[in-house]
Amino acid sequence: MRALIFALVALVSVTATARAETCGVLDDPRQMESWPEAADLAAYARDLDGSWPTAQRALAHVVIAIRADDDPDTQRLVKRTRRILAEYDGTEERARALPVDELTPKPCGDIDDDGVPVRTCAWSVLSDPAIELPTDGRCEDKRRIGGVVKVLRTIVASVHAVHVEDAALALTQHAEAWDRLITRGFSQYPWEVWIHGMLLSPTAWGPSKHQLIVLHPSAGFGVEQLSKDPRAAAVVAIEAAGWLYYFRDFRQYAGLSFAASMSNFDVQRWSIGPVAHLSGIGLGYGVAVRGEPEHTVFLLLDVTSALDDGLLEKLSRRAVAP
Amino acid sequence: MRLEQVLFVIHGIGEHADAVVGRSDARVWSREVVDLLREACADYPQIGRDALTIVPILYDDVFSTYQRTWQKLAEQLGDTPLGRATEWLAKADEPGFVWGSIADIALYKGLPAVRTQVITEVAATIARTIAERGPSARYSILAHSLGTAVAHDVVHKLATVPIDGNSALMPPAFRFDNFFALANVSRLVAADDPHFYDETRVRPFDCGLPESECAVSHYVSFRHVADPIPSVVRFSRPTWSKEHFHRVDLRHFRDLNVHAFNHYLASPRVIDRVLYRLYGPAAVPPDLMRRRIDAFTDFQGVDADEVKRAVSEVAILLDKVSFQAHGQFDLDFVALLKVVPLALRALKSAVVRG
Numbered sequence: 001m002r003a004l005i006f007a008l009v010a011l012v013s014v015t016a017t018a019r020a021e022t023c024g025v026l027d028d029p030r031q032m033e034s035w036p037e038a039a040d041l042a043a044y045a046r047d048l049d050g051s052w053p054t055a056q057r058a059l060a061h062v063v064i065a066i067r068a069d070d071d072p073d074t075q076r077l078v079k080r081t082r083r084i085l086a087e088y089d090g091t092e093e094r095a096r097a098l099p100v101d102e103l104t105p106k107p108c109g110d111i112d113d114d115g116v117p118v119r120t121c122a123w124s125v126l127s128d129p130a131i132e133l134p135t136d137g138r139c140e141d142k143r144r145i146g147g148v149v150k151v152l153r154t155i156v157a158s159v160h161a162v163h164v165e166d167a168a169l170a171l172t173q174h175a176e177a178w179d180r181l182i183t184r185g186f187s188q189y190p191w192e193v194w195i196h197g198m199l200l201s202p203t204a205w206g207p208s209k210h211q212l213i214v215l216h217p218s219a220g221f222g223v224e225q226l227s228k229d230p231r232a233a234a235v236v237a238i239e240a241a242g243w244l245y246y247f248r249d250f251r252q253y254a255g256l257s258f259a260a261s262m263s264n265f266d267v268q269r270w271s272i273g274p275v276a277h278l279s280g281i282g283l284g285y286g287v288a289v290r291g292e293p294e295h296t297v298f299l300l301l302d303v304t305s306a307l308d309d310g311l312l313e314k315l316s317r318r319a320v321a322p
Numbered sequence: 323m324r325l326e327q328v329l330f331v332i333h334g335i336g337e338h339a340d341a342v343v344g345r346s347d348a349r350v351w352s353r354e355v356v357d358l359l360r361e362a363c364a365d366y367p368q369i370g371r372d373a374l375t376i377v378p379i380l381y382d383d384v385f386s387t388y389q390r391t392w393q394k395l396a397e398q399l400g401d402t403p404l405g406r407a408t409e410w411l412a413k414a415d416e417p418g419f420v421w422g423s424i425a426d427i428a429l430y431k432g433l434p435a436v437r438t439q440v441i442t443e444v445a446a447t448i449a450r451t452i453a454e455r456g457p458s459a460r461y462s463i464l465a466h467s468l469g470t471a472v473a474h475d476v477v478h479k480l481a482t483v484p485i486d487g488n489s490a491l492m493p494p495a496f497r498f499d500n501f502f503a504l505a506n507v508s509r510l511v512a513a514d515d516p517h518f519y520d521e522t523r524v525r526p527f528d529c530g531l532p533e534s535e536c537a538v539s540h541y542v543s544f545r546h547v548a549d550p551i552p553s554v555v556r557f558s559r560p561t562w563s564k565e566h567f568h569r570v571d572l573r574h575f576r577d578l579n580v581h582a583f584n585h586y587l588a589s590p591r592v593i594d595r596v597l598y599r600l601y602g603p604a605a606v607p608p609d610l611m612r613r614r615i616d617a618f619t620d621f622q623g624v625d626a627d628e629v630k631r632a633v634s635e636v637a638i639l640l641d642k643v644s645f646q647a648h649g650q651f652d653l654d655f656v657a658l659l660k661v662v663p664l665a666l667r668a669l670k671s672a673v674v675r676g
Contacts, residue, residue: 161456163490168449170486175446178439182384187391189411190433197434203483205442207435217404218395236402265403303394 173249174206180250181207186277187304189216207250213242213257220284222298224263233263235298237275237284244277252279261286263296271296280305326459327600328375330448331355333382334467334505334583335426352378354584362593365614368605369597375455379447381440381472385429388436427468431511437475444476449491462500462600466583467551470503471511474524477501481523481537493523493537500599501526501538503557504586506545510555519559528563539566540599544592546572547637549581556644570595573637574620575629590614 182188188196192214199208216239224233242257255277261284263269271286271294282300287293333351356376364371396411429436452461465473477498480491489495501524512518520530523537541562545552558569574589587593594614598606621630 161453163488164449164496165453167485167488167490168446168453170488171442171446171449175439175443178384178442182387182391182439187395189395189408190388190392193388193433193435197436197438200434200438204438205445205483205485207439217399217408219398219402219404234402236399236404238404262403267403303391303398 171205177206177250181246182304184280184304185246185250186211186213186244186253186255186280187302192216207246209246209250211244211246211253211255213239213244213255215240216242216257218282218300218302220282220298220300222261222263222284222296224269224296225294227295233296233298234265235261235263235284235296235300236265237261237298237300239275242275242277254278257282259284259286261296261298269294275300326375326455327373328377328451328455328459328461329359329596329600330451330461330463330473331359331376331378332444332463332465332469332473333378333380334465334469335424351380352376355587358584358587358593359596362590362597366597366601366606366610369601374600375459377447377451379444381444382426384436384440384443385426388429389425427511430468430472440472441476441479444472445480448476448480449485452491452496460499460600462502463498464502464504464596466504466586467507467581468511470506470557471508473501473503474508474512474522477524477537478522481535493535497536498538499540500596501541502544502596502599503542504544504583504592505549505552505581506543506557507552507555509557510552513555525559525562526566528566529559530561541567542570542595542599543568544570544572544586546574546580546586547640548573548575548633550640551581553640553644573630573633574618575633576622589620590618 188211192212195212195214196208199210199212218237218239220235220237222233222235223230225231237259238261239257239259242255242259244253244255246253257275257277259273259275261271261273263271268290269288270290271288273284273286275282275284277283280302282302284296284298284300286296286298288296331352356378359374359376360371363369363374392411396405396408399405399408430440431437448461452459463473463477481493481497484492508524509518515521523531523535524541525531525536526538526541527533527536529536543557545556547553559567570591572586572589572591574591576588577585579585590611594606594611598611619626621627621633623629
């Protein structure tokens with residue numbers, strides 16, 4: 001009986017030893033930040049010997065991922081990293097020889113319809129893309145692989161961060177340009193907004209500096225009958241067609257349009273002529289189309305103009321009524 | 323020290339102005355959504371209430387600005403002979419279903435300039451956050467309704483168009499960890515594009531695109547079976563990898579507005595799944611997740627059976643009119659026009675009886 005018990009104990013011990021080693025925090029790739037820093041990259045690379053294919057595949061994948069970045073600064077770092085890795089007997093050659101397809105990620109685990117995993121993910125070196133390592137990997141291997149990956153990722157991240165800042169700044173400037181266009185640029189009716197969109201390239205992030213004016217009604221204030229009996233008049237104008245150009249980063253604009261205008265709401269007294277625009281103000285000139293060639297000059301204050309805010313309405317009310 | 327998880331939250335149609343101050347503010351519209359996420363985080367001790375960095379993004383102030391301009395133009399011409407031609411714009415800035423909700427979709431889809439501006443503004447917010455937090459943090463997107471189309475377009479453009487020659491936010495240099503789409507209408511908004519699934523970069527690995535071009539690592543699309551908005555033209559790509567792309571159908575009922583952002587988040591099948599994808603099994607243990615899902619009842623109250631039946635009826639109706647854009651099913655417009663009010667009436671009467 002005692003012999004049987006000893007045999008059972010021995011059997012259990014052997015079984016326990018053969019079971020996968022659990023490595024605590026090293027088993028969760030999301031805890032990567034807590035792994036020890038790799039102080040000496042070459043030393044870690046050398047220590048990876050003996051873990052092929054898992055550790056070396058991971059390292060090779062990191063090298064290939066970094067190599068995919070065309071940035072000159074990153075490429076300099078890649079060259080330096082390659083020199084270090086070249087000290088490690090053949091890793092670089094093996095990395096180059098590996099087809100990229102072999103490094104596609106493996107499934108991380110089956111889940112049920114509610115999204116609950118039915119088995120947990122195996123440990124991954126990189127969260128993106130993941131490389132699944134067998135759960136019976138040695139903890140020491142995991143620590144060393146994690147250290148190498150962490151150093152390489154830190155190097156790449158620091159180079160990448162500079163370019164991300166540049167990208168963020170560029171996008172912010174484009175967003176501000178759009179904001180200035182629609183809040184302080186020449187107002188656009190829906191059909192004009194549609195036209196502005198047609199001027200944009202699909203790869204554009206910012207607005208076009210050109211704006212077309214198309215069938216744009218507006219109201220203003222002017223002086224009619226300049227040659228006979230000048231008098232103030234409320235004016236409505238339809239700018240049939242025109243063009244504006246934005247400068248100073250969409251802070252100002254200038255342009256020209258061709259308009260039909262009507263004084264004091266008299267449909268018998270239409271004039272046609274040009275309108276010159278400069279940042280919120282339109283200065284128009286019209287010649288009557290019927291009867292004697294009477295002249296009108298008028299001012300249009302765009303609704304987005306800083307000078308607007310009810311001023312135009314007040315001026316229009318003061319116009320002499322027909 | 324755990325990797326920082328950053329979740330961009332993008333709203334859908336509707337107004338997101340502060341009723342008191344009368345302006346749009348990202349923090350205001352997202353208060354309820356953020357609270358729901360924080361409460362769920364607090365239920366997992368390994369995560370903690372404040373661990374998740376939530377970045378709400380506002381974009382409908384673009385629509386509001388255009389609408390305000392059009393209203394001013396109409397007012398300027400109001401007393402003139404041209405006033406009648408522009409009086410339809412006079413109510414552009416007033417709150418309401420037409421100008422507040424329907425107009426959002428019309429402006430986004432119909433006016434390329436508006437769409438480009440919205441994409442640029444959202445992308446700028448995302449890029450600034452990534453620049454502040456650093457590339458070592460992990461970034462995911464949670465979008466709702468029209469926000470799913472906006473988020474899709476933003477991610478696709480970031481993945482395909484350099485920013486003034488800068489490719490720092492393009493894969494493989496950068497990709498989003500997760501793309502969570504609630505009431506996914508990205509396919510609906512692009513219903514006129516027969517190549518949508520073939521050309522989008524907003525897809526994860528093993529979905530027909532080289533790994534180096536995928537803009538997201540994981541994609542989950544959520545749809546409530548009684549929500550007509552994402553049901554008419556459904557986001558559905560059966561050939562995509564089942565490991566990295568999931569479609570989740572929901573049946574729970576807590577409010578007549580089953581389309582609402584917080585209604586989707588009310589179910590642990592949504593919110594716990596989001597947290598699992600962000601934090602993994604160490605922080606979101608599968609057994610705890612399972613218990614939370616099992617403890618949640620889809621239908622509550624005295625007439626739970628009545629409501630359940632109503633939801634099922636609506637789901638069946640919506641299945642009949644579902645339209646896979648460009649190719650697979652025919653769209654019966656007449657049936658669609660009949661179904662939506664029927665569906666709403668069925669739900670409403672079930673609620674009244676309940």
